[in-house]
Amino acid sequence: MVGGLSIGLCSLGLMLSGCSSDDHVEASANATLKQATASNGTCAGIYPSYWQDPAFPEQWVGQTITDAPPSDWTGPVYSLSDAYPTAPVDDSAAQPWRDSRFDALFEAGTSQEDKKKLAFEYGWLVMEYMQEGNVNREGVEDWDVCNNPVRPWYNMPYQTYDAMSGREFTHGLTREAPVTFSTPEGDQQSSMWAIGFFNATAAYTLGTVWQADGTAKIPTESISFDEGAVVGKPLFNTLSAEYLPVMANVPSWNANISDPTFCSCTPANGNECTLIEESQQCPRSTTEWGNVSLLQYDFAVKDSRAQGTEWVFGTFVADGQRKANEPDPWKRISLLGVMWGNDTPPDGQLAHNFPANVKTDGFQEEVIFWDTVDELNKYGGPDVMKQMGHLGCNYRLNGPADNANSSCMSCHGTASVPDQNIVTPPLLSQFSAMTKECVTPDTENPDVGVDRSGAAATVNGGISFANMDSIYFANTAASAPFNMTVETASGPVNVMGEGVPSYANGTKEWISLDYSLQLSISLTQWMQWQDHSDDPVEGRIHMKEVRRGYPAK
Structure with missing residues (x-):
């Protein structure tokens, strides 16, 4: 399989080192897997494709089955793209945002007007790169990446061992977060469902963790994605355009939610449901509810010009009203913002009001497109923090699906x-017992206040609001341990308590996954499956992880 994959990547013109005769020997020794890869591109069936994948029954034994294609199903069935490259991949020739003219985006002396122009072009060049070969192919489902004719793309495995949020079988979407939007018709509850895609440069790093034999090699040292790694993630909402008009005229999917x-x-019994109970109480369906819409x-792009983080994050949002006449439905979106740092408050200052006057003076390490913010909020109700354009702490970049107290990079x-x-x-x-971040302190008692969502906050354990902001709005360096x-x-003071983290090898700092929350979540699910594999099925309980900054209920 490895040799077969190497040949495929070389034939696509990617500069892949290691296309050697040794690869052919290894491929011959693994003919079955090679055949599977050749028959369905990069989707090799090494890992489960969705929660109740019939090929992996031991992981859902005893559960009520609602996430597998019924016998009369004629729609799409998702396959995980998991035949990861076995050598580094350089796709720089196809990445025009790496041109030197974009250097100025990251330079302190560049004007806000020029930053805006550069950020806009940078974001759209990345979007075009991600969409190329993945959408609008005749006879092929959009974002079925198994056989992309332009360049290979891959998915994260083990976002499946989770009865509540694991991948569904039609498009591989995972349940991300509950989101309540304020609309003129009142507050509307909804959920986000999403899927991530990794280019070959990023997928090589995934392959150092997720092995070709279907196991994980848990990192014992911090990992680093290579320059030019690209990750894309479309997020779909369960409400209709009746409540969120920006979602009119955008792609929608019938998903098994x-x-x-x-x-x-x-x-x-106890405080947590078993996996069996979750499968019974939260069944999936393709017919009971409406479509999900983009x-x-x-x-996210690994870009070393972003000093301090080496990452660039960006968010597009649905803009189906203003762009109704755009022929391509996947381009009926607008750029909300681009960021490459958190605009960290100076020592002792707070994130809720630093930097000052961002709507007029802008940020140093991000660009917000305020016309897009206004379009999102135009359709909102009276609760400003529940409008689609709420952004993050002090208007740092965060999308409609995200938390108003944070930012993408935070x-x-x-x-x-x-x-x-x-x-x-x-x-x-x-989402802990710690002091909250992004808090506006009370003018008379600085140990109490409210966070940006309006929730009450208190200083806990002697950790001030400024202390906590200094953690969560620091510019964490690529591949550096997250400081707590x-x-x-x-x-x-370790704000998580002494002895945390507790790694088996005695490492005292967090082992970094270089900004990849998907990798952290997938390793959590893998480790839980390893813990459960010898346990009675009736007692298997899935520890809830946090997705996109929202606590699972």
Whole structure:
């Protein structure tokens, strides 16, 4: 298989080192897997494609089956693209945003007007790169990436061992987050469903973790994605254009989802449902609820010109009203923003009001497109923080699906290998007992306040609001451990408690996954499956992970 994949990548003109005779020997020794790869491109069937994939029955034994194609199903059936490259891939020749004229985007002296122009072009060049060969192919489902004729794309495995949020069988979507939007008709509850795609440069790094024999090699040192790694993620919402008019005229899918109001489970015993109970109480269906529609599309690019982080994040959003006449439905979107840093507050200052006057003076490390924000909010109700264009803390970049107290890079910077207790840093401090981030303190009592969503906040454990902001709005360097220690009057304090993380090899710092939350979530699910594989099926309980900054219910 490895040799077969190497030949395929070389024939696509990608500069892949390691296309040698040794690869052919290895391919001959693994003829079965090679044949599977050749028959369905990069989708080799090494890992489960969706939650109740019939090829992996041991992972859902005893459960109520609602996430497998019924016998009369004639729609699409998703296959995971998991034949990862076995050598580094350089696709720079096809990545025009790497041209030197974009250097100015990352330079402090560039005017806000020029940054806006450069960010706009950068974002659209990345979007065109991601869409090329993945959409509008005759007779092929959009974003079926098994046989992309332009360049290969891949998916993250093991987002399947989860009865509540695991991949569904039609398009491979995972349930991401409950989102309540304020509309003129009142608050509307909904869910986000999404899927991520990795180019070959990024997928090589995935392949160092996810092995060709269907197992994971848990990193014991921080990993680093190579320059030019690209990750894309379309996110679909369960509401209709009646409530969110920007989703008119955009792509929609009939997906096998659960209750759109974010189904939860009530355990018969204890505090958590078993996987069997979850499968019973939160069944999936392609007919009971409406389609899901494109609301948001995120991207991330490894770009070393972004000093401090080496990543560029961007968000597009549905814009189906203003772009109704655009012939290509996948281009009926607009760029919400691009960021390459968190505009970190100086020591002792707070993220909720730093930088000042961002709507007029802009940011140093990001660009927000305010006309897009206005279009999103035009359709909102009275609760400003539940409008689609709420953005993040102090208007840092965050999409409609994301949390108003954070930012794209703040959440993703936490991406870490789960420790031996399957613990990772919270995506937001709000989802813990710690002091909250992005808080406006009370003018008379600085130890209390409200966060940007309006929730009450208090200083906990002597960790001030500024202390917590210094953690979550720091520019975490690529492949660097996420720092959870702050300096206080009594000395350094680990805000997660002493002894955290607890890795088997004794490592005292978080092992970085270089901004890949998908990889962190997938390793969490893999580790839970390993823990459960010898347990009685009746007692298997899935530990809830946090998705996109929202706590699972």
